[in-house]
Amino acid sequence: xxxxxxxxxxxxxxxxxxxxxxxxxxxxxxxxxxxxxxxxxxxxxxxxxxxxxxxxxxxxxxxxxxxxxxxxxxxxxxxxxxxxxxxxxxxxxxxxxxxxxxxxxxxxxxxxxxxxxxxxxxxxxxxxxxxxxxxxxxxxxxxxxxxxxxxxxxxxxxxxxxxxxxxxxxxxxxxxxxxxxxxxxxxxxxxxxxxxxxxxxxxxxxxxxxxxxxxxxxxxxxxxxxxxxxxxxxxxxxxxxxxxxxxxxxxxx
Amino acid sequence: xxxxxxxxxxxxxxxxxxxxxxxxxxxxxxxxxxxxxxxxxxxxxxxxxxxxxxxxxxxxxxxxxxxxxxxxxxxxxxxxxxxx
Numbered sequence: 001x002x003x004x005x006x007x008x009x010x011x012x013x014x015x016x017x018x019x020x021x022x023x024x025x026x027x028x029x030x031x032x033x034x035x036x037x038x039x040x041x042x043x044x045x046x047x048x049x050x051x052x053x054x055x056x057x058x059x060x061x062x063x064x065x066x067x068x069x070x071x072x073x074x075x076x077x078x079x080x081x082x083x084x085x086x087x088x089x090x091x092x093x094x095x096x097x098x099x100x101x102x103x104x105x106x107x108x109x110x111x112x113x114x115x116x117x118x119x120x121x122x123x124x125x126x127x128x129x130x131x132x133x134x135x136x137x138x139x140x141x142x143x144x145x146x147x148x149x150x151x152x153x154x155x156x157x158x159x160x161x162x163x164x165x166x167x168x169x170x171x172x173x174x175x176x177x178x179x180x181x182x183x184x185x186x187x188x189x190x191x192x193x194x195x196x197x198x199x200x201x202x203x204x205x206x207x208x209x210x211x212x213x214x215x216x217x218x219x220x221x222x223x224x225x226x227x228x229x230x231x232x233x234x235x236x237x238x239x240x241x242x243x244x245x246x247x248x249x250x251x252x253x
Numbered sequence: 254x255x256x257x258x259x260x261x262x263x264x265x266x267x268x269x270x271x272x273x274x275x276x277x278x279x280x281x282x283x284x285x286x287x288x289x290x291x292x293x294x295x296x297x298x299x300x301x302x303x304x305x306x307x308x309x310x311x312x313x314x315x316x317x318x319x320x321x322x323x324x325x326x327x328x329x330x331x332x333x334x335x336x337x
Contacts (some may be wrong), residue, residue: 014325014328014329015277015324015328038325038329076282125329125332151303177306183330183333183334187322188322189323190318190322192268192271193267193268194273233261
């Protein structure tokens, strides 16, 4: 029986059209719908399923961020996590929060809580860093199974099927380990209204990065955030000859 | 309408309203349509018919949940994986 720590991030909802701030310092987040990172939902679902199969004894959800991150944690609790830890980080510190900081926090928490397994989403859909799992594993010196599309319990540890370019790779890890969830690992359940209500009674602990002894000094500086290039409009051509001429002009034939 | 049935109807309405918050065309549209449907059937007194409608309501809840899941999965697949 093991204790599972799951990292969840509050991100701008996947369906929202992202707008860049006019001063290019970031994207507009005020008054924008936020929800749990879809890959983290998959991570939570996997942990909860492990608990349902009696492979895990307890599921702890962790989120680093401002006060609103508690809503994301509530969703995780509604999906079946047992308790939550909110690492409160707000203001300028949150803006420059990097996977390295989160990895340090997760590493520290996993030792404090005596976790045997950390599951996180492979990447967040806002910064797309894809670094937290790898860094956490390195900091703890634990084995890692990233981009997992299947996790099975074997005698000494886990058998993880990983999604890699052009195929699948199967690795065996010992426990404790760090896993990052890929899209095809499972289908996360919907957090229903009664479950969200029940989740309000589940314990949520609030800590600060300082309590954990993690230095949040910025390691990087954001120079500029810009919109991706806009696709140019096509044009309608009257006949085949013009088309051939245009293609020749463009060097395609 | 019997008491337990009344509660079931209210619960169904609340569950659907909650689901409506993620509706792609907006919560207001969803809420209006939902309200209309419930209003239209509010005069129903036949207990069997109410049971049938409740069952249909549960079916709609499942369908909407499935719709959201699929929509999210497809969006992620399109954004992060080659479409072959």
